[in-house]
Amino acid sequence: MIEVRGLTKSFGPKQVLDGVDLSLSEGESLVVIGGSGTGKSVLLRCILGLEAPDAGQILWRGRPLADQRAEFMDGFGMLFQNAALFDSLPVWRNVAFRLLRTMPSARARDIAVEKLARVGLGPEVADLYPAELSGGMRKRAGLARAIAADPKVIFFDEPTTGLDPIRAAAINALIRGIVDETGASAITITHDMTSVRAIGDRLALLDRGQVRWQGPVSQMDHAQDEYLQDFIAGRARPMGSHPAG
Numbered sequence: 001m002i003e004v005r006g007l008t009k010s011f012g013p014k015q016v017l018d019g020v021d022l023s024l025s026e027g028e029s030l031v032v033i034g035g036s037g038t039g040k041s042v043l044l045r046c047i048l049g050l051e052a053p054d055a056g057q058i059l060w061r062g063r064p065l066a067d068q069r070a071e072f073m074d075g076f077g078m079l080f081q082n083a084a085l086f087d088s089l090p091v092w093r094n095v096a097f098r099l100l101r102t103m104p105s106a107r108a109r110d111i112a113v114e115k116l117a118r119v120g121l122g123p124e125v126a127d128l129y130p131a132e133l134s135g136g137m138r139k140r141a142g143l144a145r146a147i148a149a150d151p152k153v154i155f156f157d158e159p160t161t162g163l164d165p166i167r168a169a170a171i172n173a174l175i176r177g178i179v180d181e182t183g184a185s186a187i188t189i190t191h192d193m194t195s196v197r198a199i200g201d202r203l204a205l206l207d208r209g210q211v212r213w214q215g216p217v218s219q220m221d222h223a224q225d226e227y228l229q230d231f232i233a234g235r236a237r238p239m240g241s242h243p244a245g
């Protein structure tokens, strides 16, 4: 449903994306990993239209995404890194942020409370402010906001960053459950290999501006790619001897 072909993007002399080819099928959960600064966020920003690519194509349902931007955004949800909640709004208004533009606030609040329940937060959380929530609760609230408008495509940007392993596992399980039950297509950016296994159907490894390896998560352990295996094992090599740049 989303196809990225030959995407390139430079900032000044720095070539960040150098011909990225990726596809996301309907109902699929794709996880993108890669070293820090390899362009994962730039890739997402290009898909979202926040960054203009230098070359390449981004297609949605076979046609340029840029020509269908409004329709795409209507069916899109995102969990931002650090949840990115508005501190001045109570949790339910954060969750219902988009809904409030199109429906009465009582109805939007009901949906917010329902989505909060889906992510394991009780109705008492609805009137709290983000500053009153723990890190794990903030992620859950961010997740409730991402799914508030029943999106068909969801992006998860570093969903477990800053969480302890138990809370991270809970968020991973929630994400997988939501993707399965809604049939949404998902792209997750992460450094967390536990998330890759818990969330992903397919994995893409970015390296030096290109997709270095992609395949089913179930096959990654047997892949013949040293850098991917280092990533999976969390293994460093002496400076200069790494197969990646």
Ligand SMILES: Nc1ncnc2c1ncn2[C@@H]1O[C@H](COP(=O)(O)OP(=O)(O)OP(=O)(O)O)[C@@H](O)[C@H]1O
Binding pocket: 011, 016, 034, 035, 036, 037, 038, 039, 040, 041, 042, 043
């Ligand atoms: N607006 C910008 N102007 C200039 N350089 C940029 C801009 N946005 C990103 N970059 C550069 O592009 C490179 C890739 O950044 P990006 O944030 O996509 O990396 P990442 O893979 O998401 O990294 P991390 O895993 O650390 O979040 C970095 O070197 C960054 O400095």
